[in-house]
Amino acid sequence: MQMVKTKPGIIVAEQERETSAQSRHELRTRLAQFKCCFVELGSGSGLHLLELAAQNPDTLCIGLEIRFKRAFRTGEKAERDGLTNVLVMRTNARLLKDLFEVGEVAGFFVNYPDPWDKRRWLKNRLLNTELLATMKELLMPGGTLRYKTDHQEYFASTSTLLQDGGWRIEKQTTDLLASEWTTNNIPTEFEYLFKSQNKPLCMLEARRG
Secondary structure (H helix, E strand, O other), X not given: OOOHHHOOOOEEOOOOOOOOHHHHHHHHHHHOOOOXXXXXXXXXXXXXXXXXXXXXXXXXXXXXXXXXXXXXXXXHHHHHHOOOOEEEEOOOHHHHHHHOOOOOEEEEEEEOOOOOOOHHHHHHOOOOHHHHHXXXXXXXXXXXXXXXXXXXXXXXXXXXXHHHOOOEEEEEEOOHHHOOOOOOOOOOHHHXXXXXXXXXXXXXXXXXX
């Protein structure tokens, strides 16, 4: 916890898995400095988030990552690379409504979430009807959700939820690395692992209807 506090302005530390008034204030302050924001749910050690920030210097790139070490590692790398448009929040990704205003987010990114693939665990999945509806509400007009997973069933079920929820799926593939969208793809730490295991990677991009 103390390590996380050594990165003020980059990492917003939380005592509990909830969003405090101080965290919301820090977020509001940073958002006011940029024209829009991207939000990655579960940003890990920051490989994808930092490259996203490097490619979009006028956009605040926010990672929601509850794990101390991963959040700290992201902050270290952001400092090293001189990235001033990165913010890591140690906040549960399910608390999006506590963080953002309606129509405020330009894009959400969800990369390789835990599939919780046993029947009794399905209720724990991050991408469910409620969270997808929340993200749709928080996206600005034309905003997008980009989702990647190595789990075929999770991918198919999420695609169905998006269609049922009125999203427009504009890109979709069950083999990302062999698709037309691989050139502009920003990999994650997990992606390199899955690639070495020859796992087919699924990706979709959906736009708010």
